[in-house]
Amino acid sequence: MVTAWLAVALCVLTGCTVGGSPSGGGEAGAAPPQSAIAVSPAGGNGVSPTTPIVVTATSATLGTVTVTNPADGKTVTGALSPDKRTWTSNEPLGYGADYAVVADAVDGSGKTIDTNATVRTVAPDVTTYPSFIPDPTATDSWGVGQIIGVSFDHDVTDRAAAVKALSVQSVPPQPGAWYWIDAKTVHYRPQNYWQPGTTITLSANIYGVDLGGGVYGRTDRTATYKIHDSWIAKADGNTDQLTIFHNGVQVNQMPMSLGSPGHPSHEGPHVISDKQNSVVMDSCSYGVCAGAPGYYKETVYLDEQISADGEYVHSAPWSVGEQGESNVSHGCVNLSPENAQWFFDHFNLGDVVEVTNSGGPKLPVWDTYGDWEVPWNVWQQGGLDN
Missing domain, CATH: 2.60.40.3780 (Immunoglobulin-like)
Structure with a gap:
């Protein structure tokens, strides 16, 4: 009885209630949230x-x-x-x-x-511009071997951040991967050649992106590439024949001459990267200059470039006698004027020339465009020693 009385008395003194809670359902006197x-x-x-x-x-x-x-x-x-x-x-x-x-x-x-x-906002040490590979304005459509890429004008040290900011969308869908050619250049391709009729959208959403080493993206860019019919030429150094396939069907075959044993053509898939009615070919471009044995400088016609180090498919009236019989060029694919004209009329940027049995080394990945020579499982690892 005494204990119960003391409890009631204490509640009266402190203002608590017995058997209930304060009216209003909350803490009495709570301040409203501050704005x-x-x-x-x-x-x-x-x-x-x-x-x-x-x-x-x-x-x-x-x-x-x-x-x-x-x-x-x-x-x-x-x-x-x-x-x-x-x-x-x-x-x-x-x-x-x-x-x-x-x-x-x-x-x-x-x-x-x-x-x-x-x-x-951040003040970068330097900003870098994303040039697209190839130049989207160079032609209306591209061949099935065309490589897509981005070339920055400063080294990129955070390659993961760069690739995350880049995207390639293809219709119909064709899975692909990025591969770093050097510290400034990254290329994209699918496992196999593009499907004819594909539309490719390349986007570089790099503005505001930290690419490492104080380098930030200067601007965003987007471009669209359209892939035309499949044109693939197979140049066989054993038979000295150039066999032409249009959408997988053979449509022509012509005698040719590849690089001589002293100047063998690179082996592997080559992609046409330039097309000119005439080119002045000068051996001094690779170190054999005037006065040296083997020097030449002449205008060559109906030229389609298939590697950056000077390999072309072109008209070679001087080697018609050897075409179909032996390999005598300095690495190019020699054709008669008539056959060169047919090739020039049908093959365009991005179309493919596959060289086999030439006796030469594989086309390097950096040699515009040696990308298809890289095995797919290696390509997926991303390049530059991963």
Whole structure:
């Protein structure tokens, strides 16, 4: 009895209730949530210019939000959420800028609150431009062997970040992979040649991307490539015949001459990268200059380049007697003027010339375009020693 009486007396003194809770269902005297405006990203460190500025109101409704670049006076566009609690910028920012954020809101009691903040974007040491391979304007359509790629004008040390920012979409879908040719250049191809009629969209979404070593992407780019019919020529050094296939069906065969034993043609798939009515071929381009044995400089006609080190399919009236019999060129595919004209009329950029039994080394991956010579399981590892 004494214990119960003391408990009741204590409750009276301290204001508690017995057998229930305070009216209102919550803690008596709790303060309402405090209204506030927050701006992100916050802090003084430079952020990517692709990171949106977000202004958020707590227990309040946003009124006016203005984001300005004081350097040029331009205002950043943005959108207010349906509940008027969040504003988000919807355009890229510039590099190396301090954006002034001014915002106001009204809380539940009608009181106006406001805030001022600064968002600083990163100032890169250098920005790099993504040149597309091949030049999208070079022709209307490309052959099934065409390699797609991006060449940066500065070394890329964070290759994973670069590849993540690049994309290739093909219709119909054909899985492919990226492979680094050098520190600035990355190529893309599927496991096998593109399907005729494919449309390829290459996108470089590198603006604001940290590519390593203080290098950031300068701009985003997108281009579309269309693949035409399949044209593949098979140059066999044993038979000295060039056999032509259109969409997998043989449509022609012609005698030819490949590189001589002293100048053997590279073996493997070659891709036509340039096409000219005439080219001045000068042996000094590979070190045999005027006065040296074997020097030559002459204009050659109906030229289709199949490697960067000077291999062409071209007209060679001087070797017609050897064509179909022996290999006497300096590495090119020699054809008669008539056959060269037929080839020139039917083969275009991206079409394929597969060289076998030439006695030469494999076409190097860097030799525009030796990419198809790389086994697929190696290609998928990404290049540059992975």
